[in-house]
Amino acid sequence: MSSPLTVLSRFELRVAARDAEQLLLTAGLPILLLVFFSIVDVLPTGEQTAVEFLVPGVLTIALLGSGFVRLAIALGFDRSFGAIGRYAVSPVRVVDFLGSRALAAAAIALAQVLVLFGLGFALGWRPSLHPALPVVIVLALVGFFGLGLTLGSVAEGLRSLALANALYILLLLLSGVVFELGSLPGWLEAVVRLLPTTAAAELLRATTDGVVGSGLAWAVLAAWAVLGPALAVRTFRWS
Amino acid sequence: MTVVDVDGLSVRYGDVAAVSDVTFSVDPGETVALVGANGAGKTSTINAIVGILGPTSGSVRVFGADPASDRSSIARRWGVMPQAGGLPMGLKVGECVALFADLYGRASDASGAVRDCGLEDVASRRWRTLSGGQQQRLSLAIALVGGHDLLILDEPTAALDVPGQDRVLDLVGERSDKGAAVLLTTHRFDEVERVADRVVVLHDGSVAANAPVSDLTVKSPEIRLGGLTVSDGVRINAALGTSFSVSGSDLVSPIAEDHDAGERLQAVLGWCRDQNLSPASASVGSRSLVDAYRELVGE
Numbered sequence: 001m002s003s004p005l006t007v008l009s010r011f012e013l014r015v016a017a018r019d020a021e022q023l024l025l026t027a028g029l030p031i032l033l034l035v036f037f038s039i040v041d042v043l044p045t046g047e048q049t050a051v052e053f054l055v056p057g058v059l060t061i062a063l064l065g066s067g068f069v070r071l072a073i074a075l076g077f078d079r080s081f082g083a084i085g086r087y088a089v090s091p092v093r094v095v096d097f098l099g100s101r102a103l104a105a106a107a108i109a110l111a112q113v114l115v116l117f118g119l120g121f122a123l124g125w126r127p128s129l130h131p132a133l134p135v136v137i138v139l140a141l142v143g144f145f146g147l148g149l150t151l152g153s154v155a156e157g158l159r160s161l162a163l164a165n166a167l168y169i170l171l172l173l174l175s176g177v178v179f180e181l182g183s184l185p186g187w188l189e190a191v192v193r194l195l196p197t198t199a200a201a202e203l204l205r206a207t208t209d210g211v212v213g214s215g216l217a218w219a220v221l222a223a224w225a226v227l228g229p230a231l232a233v234r235t236f237r238w239s
Numbered sequence: 240m241t242v243v244d245v246d247g248l249s250v251r252y253g254d255v256a257a258v259s260d261v262t263f264s265v266d267p268g269e270t271v272a273l274v275g276a277n278g279a280g281k282t283s284t285i286n287a288i289v290g291i292l293g294p295t296s297g298s299v300r301v302f303g304a305d306p307a308s309d310r311s312s313i314a315r316r317w318g319v320m321p322q323a324g325g326l327p328m329g330l331k332v333g334e335c336v337a338l339f340a341d342l343y344g345r346a347s348d349a350s351g352a353v354r355d356c357g358l359e360d361v362a363s364r365r366w367r368t369l370s371g372g373q374q375q376r377l378s379l380a381i382a383l384v385g386g387h388d389l390l391i392l393d394e395p396t397a398a399l400d401v402p403g404q405d406r407v408l409d410l411v412g413e414r415s416d417k418g419a420a421v422l423l424t425t426h427r428f429d430e431v432e433r434v435a436d437r438v439v440v441l442h443d444g445s446v447a448a449n450a451p452v453s454d455l456t457v458k459s460p461e462i463r464l465g466g467l468t469v470s471d472g473v474r475i476n477a478a479l480g481t482s483f484s485v486s487g488s489d490l491v492s493p494i495a496e497d498h499d500a501g502e503r504l505q506a507v508l509g510w511c512r513d514q515n516l517s518p519a520s521a522s523v524g525s526r527s528l529v530d531a532y533r534e535l536v537g538e
Contacts, residue, residue: 004311007341015327081367082325086381089289089319089391090342093311238291 004092008100016108022073026065027112034058034116038123055120055127056205057177060197062116063137064171066109067144068151069164071101075152076160088238098232102145109141128210136207139225140200146228147196153235171197193217196224240303241266242389242420243288247297250283257283259444260297267388270411270421272431272452274532275441281424282322284441285393288422289319301389315343318385320378322393322424326366332377333362340384348384355410356380357403371398379407383414390414392423396430408434428529432456438528442536455531460500462507464490466519478510486530493534494523 002010016022038051078084087097120127148164155163174184175197181189192198199220206213243265250258258280265271273281286292287299290306290313299306301313326335333353340349353362356376361369366377375398382390390411396404404427411434415421425431431438432452440448448455462481464472465488472483472490481503483492494500500523508521 002341002344004342007338011338011341015329019329077328081328082323083327085291085321086324086326086339088291089314089317089321089324090339090385091311091314092342096311 004090004096005100005103008092008096009103012100012104013107016070016104022070026062026070026108027115029065030058030062030112030116031119033061034119034123049124051120051123051125055116055125056208057201058120059113059116059137059204060140060175060177060201061172062112063109063140063200064144064168064197066105066112067141068148069168070108071105071145071148072151072155072164073161074101075149076156076164079152079160080157084238094233094236094238098149098229098236101149102142105145105148106141110137113137127208130207130210130212132212133204133207136200136203136213136221139221140196140204143196143200143221143224143228146230146232147224149232150228150235153232153237171195174198175201177201194220196221196228199224241300242302243271243422244300244303245284245288245297246299248284248287248294248299249296250280250287250292251295256444258287258441261441261444261446262297263439263446263449265389265420265422267420268415268418269437270415270423270435272435272438273422273424273441274426274428274431274438275424275447276536279441280444281441282393283444285322285391285422285424289314289317289321289391314386316386317389317391318343318382318387319390320382320392320395322397324378324381326377328367330366331363332358332366332369335366335377336380336384339381343385345384352380352383355383355406357406372400372403375399376403376407379410383410387414387417387419390419390421390423392421394424394426396425396427404430428527428532432528440532440535447535448531452528456525456528460523460525461491461493461530462500462504463522463524464507464518464520467516471516474514475507475510479507481507489520491530 034051034054037054041050151164152160174192175195177197181192181198184192193216199217202217203213203221241264245264246262248258248261249256261280261284263271273284275281283292287294288301288306290310293307302316304313306313330338333349336353337346337349340346340352353359356379358373358376358380361373366374369377375395379392379395382392392411395407395411399407408430411421411423415434435452437451438448438455439446464483467490469485472485475481476483481492483490494503504521504523508518511518
């Protein structure tokens with residue numbers, strides 16, 4: 001007999017695979033951005049080629065999309081559709097419920113990472129991978145899962161949809177994903193360095209360039225990886 | 240062993256007491272109906288029993304365990320039909336039943352539950368497109384693929400047509416015959432009389448009665464007179480100490496336990512004859528459950 005965690009993880013993956021709109025947002029958009037801006041050279045990428053600058057940022061977008069946005073919207077809609085109340089009286093535990101969503105999202109995110117690596121390589125990206133890269137991906141995902149599931153608990157239905165997308169755009173604009181942080185005013189740069197997306201983008205850039213990255217970015221990413229899931233468990237309610 | 244044991248349960252929402260000092264139990268093979276007006280505390284009591292609402296005071300034990308802290312392990316043994324349970328967005332009817340059957344480790348029960356609840360024709364439709372009654376049958380199907388030791392149904396027939404109601408009550412009866420404890424809430428007293436062994440009447444959050452259905456009906460005979468007016472009833476009450484009141488188109492008076500029903504009826508009819516009153520009909524019968532309920536809650 002399969003455990004509720006296994007049953008729900010399989011179910012979440014199946015649902016995700018046929019949810020075309022969400023797949024377009026979480027998987028299609030990063031691919032589109034990478035291909036478009038690699039070909040159309042309009043971004044200020046410094047001394048790097050467009051694809052070298054873009055791949056780490058687009059990886060961040062992909063992890064944020066499938067880790068944060070998708071989970072927030074799915075949980076928010078499950079709440080407004082009353083599905084949570086049904087799980088509440090089943091053998092599903094909080095850890096099964098949140099864990100299955102995180103596992104399914106992780107599978108989608110990792111598939112995206114592989115696709116984006118392949119695509120980047122095809123567009124001329126030649127990374128120098130640092131062994132810490134998988135750790136960055138895992139920490140970033142765990143933090144994003146936690147924040148997504150938290151948002152899905154505090155905002156239901158259309159509110160979770162609107163807030164998740166608004167935060168997605170805001171985080172991407174501010175986090176050095178599409179332009180360098182040095183372009184921001186000093187005070188704003190100091191603030192955005194504390195965002196999980198900024199830390200993830202910086203460390204993805206570093207670890208695909210053969211270096212480990214700054215201690216501050218690691219501290220920020222690790223802090224969000226602890227804080228996000230803690231918030232998700234704390235805000236979760238079966239009603 | 241008692242399956243559900245509610246002892247002195249109180250549930251408050253801020254300053255509002257939804258449930259006050261409620262005590263009752265459900266044994267294996269027993270069907271208990273929880274009845275009461277809207278807002279009487281039925282759903283709050285059910286929510287405390289399934290562990291999604293913590294008691295303000297008192298205790299709830301299900302299979303001897305605390306449903307608030309041990310819910311996931313207890314839940315394997317119960318099937319629950321919540322009053323307002325939705326389902327994941329975009330799922331088809333068959334998928335909904337299969338998912339929950341799988342979660343209960345009863346994947347092979349899914350198709351049988353779909354069939355038993357008359358959902359075969361809509362199994363490939365998305366659940367949100369179903370009518371209210373069909374959604375209710377889906378909700379029952381999900382409860383039926385749950386554990387077989389306890390069935391908890393919150394207003395299971397509220398939106399159903401008559402054949403649907405019959406089917407639900409048959410399924411409840413079948414599950415009960417196999418030894419399951421059943422706890423259901425309803426506003427329909429004919430359902431209670433049909434399936435319940437015991438009825439717990441809630442009024443303003445408190446237990447107004449907790450008794451076998453037969454105790455509230457068979458043991459409470461009444462005299463029923465047709466074709467008389469309210470003022471006739473008042474006169475009879477004044478003369479004979481009865482308690483006639485209007486029930487439908489009849490006058491009805493309960494008979495105290497220490498009186499013989501037949502003798503009381505003869506006395507009433509004798510008095511009527513002396514007063515030239517001619518009831519169109521006169522009978523002694525069991526008090527209906529709905530009348531017993533009205534009397535208990537003062538409606």
